[in-house]
Amino acid sequence: MRRRAPIATLLTLFAVTAFACTALADDVRLETRSGASSRMPLRVTSLTPAGDREAGTTSVQADEVLAADLQHSASFDVARAWLAAPQTATPVAEVGGKWTLRGSTIRLSGEVREYPGKQVILAKEYSGPASKWRDVVHRFADDVVLQFTGEPGIAASRIAFIVQDGRNKELWVMDSDGWDPRPLTADRSVAQSPSWSPDGSLLLFTSYRGGGGPQIWVLSPETRKPFLMSGRQGLNTGGMYAPDGSGIVCTLGMDGNAEVYRLDARGGAPQRLTSHRGIDTSPCWAPTGREIAFTSDRSGVPQVHVMDADGGNVRRLTYDVSYTDSPAWSPRGDRIAFVVRTDAGFDIWTCRSDGSNTTRVVAGGSNENPRWSPDGRHLIFSSDRDGTRSLWVTDLDGAAPRKLDIGGRKAMSPAWSPRMGATSAR
Amino acid sequence: MHPTLLRTTVLVTAVLAMFAVGCAKKGAVPATPPPAGNTTTTPTTPNSGNTGGTTTNPTTPGGTQGTATVADLKTIFFALDSYSIDGSAQADLDANAKLLRANTNLRVTIEGHCDERGTVEYNLALGQKRADAVRDYLLNAGVTAGQIATLTKGKEFPAVDGHDEAAWAKNRRAEFK
Known part of the structure; x- marks a missing residue:
């Protein structure tokens, strides 16, 4: 008995632990309020290379991409098994798998095992062209996040943004981890304010490329050919597709003053939503499509307001702070991010969609154009906090924002895409 | 007539x-x-x-064929966040109006600009407001509508690079082009 008791205890413990981990994976959800995050310790092990001899080269890079994706999801605190650093907390699970390169095809057999029992709780195959191996890793990382939080990660998404070179500002796009930044326009003009269509296939942007004043254009990142969406008299700025793609909100000056309008998805049939002699601009849909946040200086200085989608029921968002602009509604619907003017430029704040619980989330330097990630857990913004204006991401957990390295370029006006291929994958 | x-x-x-x-x-x-x-x-x-995006300047037959050029028109400056025409701007605009009335063959585009302290979007609207305010002042001073087009440049084209009040004051402007 004396010798069997510990074994029985161990077996019982094992069973309980295994059950607990399975239960965690199946049932327990992290709190998923916009931006809220509590990180679970996770151990990432090296992928095992197989197939062609070159598999060993990319597998080492894939290890790092996978670990970075999981860390940047803000769901995990990642320990890399290939580093000597001591494990600080007992991981909830171990992530790894096999990395098979055959000719021009890469196959990732991804595995998640609970820890320390190592029972497999997720096993899934991913494959793609070897040239797009990073996308294969991103898809696995997003499924690992799904396993533990009930919602896929955002590694397989893109970021559109503006690069300034001298007086020119061109539209660019890159992967969500800052990889492969590439220009979409070569207009030698000024582009601003990109915004994605709900399926991620099109980008609206404001540009002077037409030769006169600002106009709203649309392009596909695949074909890169811009089409004019609104080039009416005076202002045409800041277009954003409705969540169901059925229309566009934007600022037009066609009636002699800056007002918010709704257009159809082709840029026609303007329907005026605001009517005030001050400036009404920067419209942004709620994810339900039932409300629109916008900026108005009707009370003196610019302030974020909210109205119903038909232009009725206008109310100021918050009275807690003054001079607010650039509203961005979380895809979860529960929070709105905006900028607040300071002596140095702008800080970034969030509040609940009813205007309560105003919280400063980014300060230091001048921080502009906050835009939510598709899971509503991160904000991307532009900042000159380290000298040159560039793109930064905050996980809204109080930690310092991280900079996206885009080769030292002067970058601004980011827009986070929806999840790419989410429709076909689920 | x-x-x-x-x-x-x-x-x-x-x-x-x-x-x-x-x-x-x-x-x-x-x-x-x-x-x-x-x-x-x-x-x-x-x-x-x-x-x-710009107002088209139609031909106005029978105008005064003066010799003034757009370079003779004064740039108008604005206070922070403002598109109102203050005292010194009024004097400059009165001079510009006189010159435009005497040279009805002169066609101009008024470009409204802002300093860097507003957001991109708000400044695009504010630049248009400034250009429109200058246009309205000139129309009230007897300049014909056909001579004037307006355009906003937001904060995209500062006259002066710099991040202090001296630079900002020079960038809050309406230029004649």
């Missing part, structure tokens, strides 16, 4: 000219762009208002 009648004729000509340009450009719009949204909706030819 009675002055009021003349002004009405000019206005009608301007409206007709803008209408003509709008119609002419409709046919020149490119073919169908790729599908929009996650629905079957497709943005095809944007179907209205492609007038290029």
Whole structure:
């Protein structure tokens, strides 16, 4: 008995632990309020290379991409098994798998095992062209996040943004981890304010490329050919597709003053939503499509307001702070991010969609154009906090924002895409 | 011709000219762009208002053929967040109005600019407000509408690079082009 008791205890413990981990994976959800995050310790092990001899080269890079994706999801605190650093907390699970390169095809057999029992709780195959191996890793990382939080990660998404070179500002796009930044326009003009269509296939942007004043254009990142969406008299700025793609909100000056309008998805049939002699601009849909946040200086200085989608029921968002602009509604619907003017430029704040619980989330330097990630857990913004204006991401957990390295370029006006291929994958 | 009648004729000509340009450009719009949204909706030819964003300057027959150029017109400056025309700006605009009245062959585009302290979007609207305020002042001072077009440049084209009040004050402006 004396010798069997510990074994029985161990077996019982094992069973309980295994059950607990399975239960965690199946049932327990992290709190998923916009931006809220509590990180679970996770151990990432090296992928095992197989197939062609070159598999060993990319597998080492894939290890790092996978670990970075999981860390940047803000769901995990990642320990890399290939580093000597001591494990600080007992991981909830171990992530790894096999990395098979055959000719021009890469196959990732991804595995998640609970820890320390190592029972497999997720096993899934991913494959793609070897040239797009990073996308294969991103898809696995997003499924690992799904396993533990009930919602896929955002590694397989893109970021559109503006690069300034001298007086020119061109539209660019890159992967969500800052990889492969590439220009979409070569207009030698000024582009601003990109915004994605709900399926991620099109980008609206404001540009002077037409030769006169600002106009709203649309392009596909695949074909890169811009089409004019609104080039009416005076202002045409800041277009954003409705969540169901059925229309566009934007600022037009066609009636002699800056007002918010709704257009159809082709840029026609303007329907005026605001009517005030001050400036009404920067419209942004709620994810339900039932409300629109916008900026108005009707009370003196610019302030974020909210109205119903038909232009009725206008109310100021918050009275807690003054001079607010650039509203961005979380895809979860529960929070709105905006900028607040300071002596140095702008800080970034969030509040609940009813205007309560105003919280400063980014300060230091001048921080502009906050835009939510598709899971509503991160904000991307532009900042000159380290000298040159560039793109930064905050996980809204109080930690310092991280900079996206885009080769030292002067970058601004980011827009986070929806999840790419989410429709076909689920 | 009675002055009021003349002004009405000019206005009608301007409206007709803008209408003509709008119609002419409709046919020149490119073919169908790729599908929009996650629905079957497709943005095809944007179907209205492609007038290029600036007011078209129609020909005004019988104007005064002066020798002044746009370079003789003074740049107008504004206070922070403001599009109102203050005292010194009024004096400069009175001089500009006098010169434009004496040179009705001179056509100008008023470009509204902002300092860097507003957001991109707000400053695009504010720049238009500044250009429009200057235009309205000149129209009230007897300048004919056909001589003036307006345009916003937001904070995209600062006159002076710099991040202090001296630079900002020079960038909050309406330029004549």
